[in-house]
Amino acid sequence: MAKGYRGGFGGGSQMNMMKQAQKMQQDFMKMQQELESKEFEFTAGGGAVKAVMVGTRTLQSITIDPEVLDPDDVEMLQDMILAAVNGAIKLADDETSKAMNKLQGGLGGFPGLF
Numbered sequence: 001m002a003k004g005y006r007g008g009f010g011g012g013s014q015m016n017m018m019k020q021a022q023k024m025q026q027d028f029m030k031m032q033q034e035l036e037s038k039e040f041e042f043t044a045g046g047g048a049v050k051a052v053m054v055g056t057r058t059l060q061s062i063t064i065d066p067e068v069l070d071p072d073d074v075e076m077l078q079d080m081i082l083a084a085v086n087g088a089i090k091l092a093d094d095e096t097s098k099a100m101n102k103l104q105g106g107l108g109g110f111p112g113l114f
Helices: 011-037 074-104
Strands: 039-044 049-054 058-064
Touching (some): 011 074, 049 074
Antiparallel strands (some): 049 058
16 A cells, blocks of 8 residues: 555545534534524614514514503504514524625535535
8 A cells, every 4th residue: 555545535635624514513503502592682663662582583572662652553563563573583684694604604615505
């Protein structure tokens, strides 16, 4: 056998790819845990309604300023609640996309993995 022969084709390169894939998996799991515990807060109606969501897309709380409670205009309150919840979802989605893009930046050798 030749000196330095590792067997197979490109054995060293294959090991490097495996190490890179393992590190990527660890980085992905760390990022996922961070995002799942992060809170995303969005307000609507000038702060009259506030929605707080965590990265798992679980709504943690909705806070409504009592001054906006008008029994004659329930639709406005409903619209503010929708805006606050949808805004919190968008914040969580944007943060997730940003984190995924950052992680994918190191995937030159693995196109189309995610």
